[in-house]
Amino acid sequence: MTTPEKGGDVLTDERTEEATDYRYDPGDEERFSHYAPKDKIMQAMIEGTPVRALCGKLWVPSRDPKRFPVCPVCKDLYENVVQNDD
Template sequence: MAWFKRDEGTLLEQAPLLSHGDGDHERFSHYVRKEKILESALSGDPVKALCGKVWVPTRDPEKFPVCPTCKEIHANMKPGKDE
């Protein structure tokens, strides 16, 4: 099951980045459209974050810091009709 949290019409979801260490220092919560998170939870298909990271959401995003790239992109986005 995917874990996510709402943030102004966009959902945050954690995604691990691969490394040869324990990896926890490289994990972030990423910005993903909420309908994509819900689709992924049902189908198991990967999602794509604002920063371009592609993964299948499985972890609690509350445990990780927000991806700085996603945060910057989101801050510079103009509000749309569905936000």
Template sequence: MDTQTIERTDADERVDDGTDDDTPKFFHYVKKDKIAESAVMGTHVVALCGEVFPVTRSAKPGSPVCPDCKRVYEQLKK
């Protein structure tokens, strides 16, 4: 299964550390073929954990990954 890590845009996923940094707390795994469509058209994607959101940015190497998405992905690899 092709997946890529992307940001969830809900306010719940943002770190509130008193700064104006809009870095998400977690990035999520979604189907790779849906990322470009969402980024261009504004459509929503569904993460492996079930979260639904539009793609607004890609994760950088080392970015924190949603633990639920990671668990589901690991189970799919078996």
């Protein structure tokens, strides 16, 4: 690390923070986060293949699911059917 000499330049600590892109794509206002088996979602994200959600929607996961509300049909099925099977 160098220090400025008297009358020299001022050192600044340049830190870059990774910014999250929260811009929405066209049609995102109609999107939901869906429930599906985690292993299937991971595989779909890696391979770019579609996965079937609990509600029946077939989609390729590509966005941060925290950006969207949970699909009400998936949530209802998970809470009333899937959790009761355990």
